[in-house]
Amino acid sequence: MSKELIKTQMKVKDNLVNVMRVGDVDYISLTDLARYKNPLTPGDVIIKWMSNKSSFDFYCLWEELSNPNFKLAESREFKKDSATQSFTMSPSDSIKANLVPTLTEKQKLYVYANEADVLNVALFGMTAKEWKDKNPTLDGNMRDYANILQLVILVNLENLNAQLIKDGLGQKDRLEKLNTIAKEQYVILHDSNSIEKIKHLDNNSKKKLLS
Numbered sequence: 001m002s003k004e005l006i007k008t009q010m011k012v013k014d015n016l017v018n019v020m021r022v023g024d025v026d027y028i029s030l031t032d033l034a035r036y037k038n039p040l041t042p043g044d045v046i047i048k049w050m051s052n053k054s055s056f057d058f059y060c061l062w063e064e065l066s067n068p069n070f071k072l073a074e075s076r077e078f079k080k081d082s083a084t085q086s087f088t089m090s091p092s093d094s095i096k097a098n099l100v101p102t103l104t105e106k107q108k109l110y111v112y113a114n115e116a117d118v119l120n121v122a123l124f125g126m127t128a129k130e131w132k133d134k135n136p137t138l139d140g141n142m143r144d145y146a147n148i149l150q151l152v153i154l155v156n157l158e159n160l161n162a163q164l165i166k167d168g169l170g171q172k173d174r175l176e177k178l179n180t181i182a183k184e185q186y187v188i189l190h191d192s193n194s195i196e197k198i199k200h201l202d203n204n205s206k207k208k209l210l211s
Contacts (some may be wrong), residue, residue, distance in 0.1 A: 005135050007145065012036070100183045101125030108172055118171060119157050122178035123150060153185045 006021040015036050018029040034042035034049075049055050100123060107125075112118050117127040124131070124142055131142040138145070146154065157178050164174045 005138060005145075100179070100186050103176065103179050108176060111171065112175075115161060115165075118175055119154060119161060119178065122157060122175055123154055123182045149186065149189055152189060153182055156185060157182060 008019050009016045010019055011017075012033075013036060015032065017032040020027045020029075030046060031042050034045035037045045050059075103121070103125075107121055112121065112127065120127055120131075120142065124146075126134075126142070128141055135142075143151070143154070160181065161174060161178060164177065169177070
């Protein structure tokens with residue numbers, strides 16, 4: 001049975017904070033909360049919090065209890081480093097293999113009917129139909145619910161895919177290459193000041209609409 005996805009926002013001290021419910025679980029945007037402290041570069045606030053040993057122990061314990069694929073042995077090595085003053089942990093370290101899904105062998109071998117779904121699978125890990133099947137109550141498509149960072153990467157992937165097609169690269173090879181590049185760009189762009197400024201402008205526009 002698919003989990004229903006519900007997105008909304010709440011106003012906290014004149015700042016809009018994104019809230020998402022997946023099934024019976026609620027998620028609050030840590031980036032939006034950190035933006036109260038540093039509007040332009042909230043990633044700096046998050047890095048400081050993530051680099052705190054107490055914080056690191058907390059989210060490692062949460063992962064052990066909640067994530068069946070959590071790599072316990074590797075986390076123990078990180079815990080040793082977290083006790084040193086030079087230790088830093090950033091959101092980029094935790095999103096490399098999570099926010100852009102790794103392709104399965106079945107996805108690599110499948111022949112997709114259109115190039116839009118090649119891009120969808122490379123970035124979101126599913127086709128448009130698979131997303132709709134998982135979210136039957138939502139209007140629109142998965143791209144309507146993408147964040148600014150995902151949309152920037154999507155535009156880059158579209159341009160790259162067009163060039164790869166001209167170069168004669170087959171769909172399977174293109175899909176794998178696009179997925180790899182999507183992961184790399186997510187890490188590079190996640191802490192980009194330019195992306196954060198765009199997000200800040202977007203939030204200000206939403207505030208004006210609500211006022």
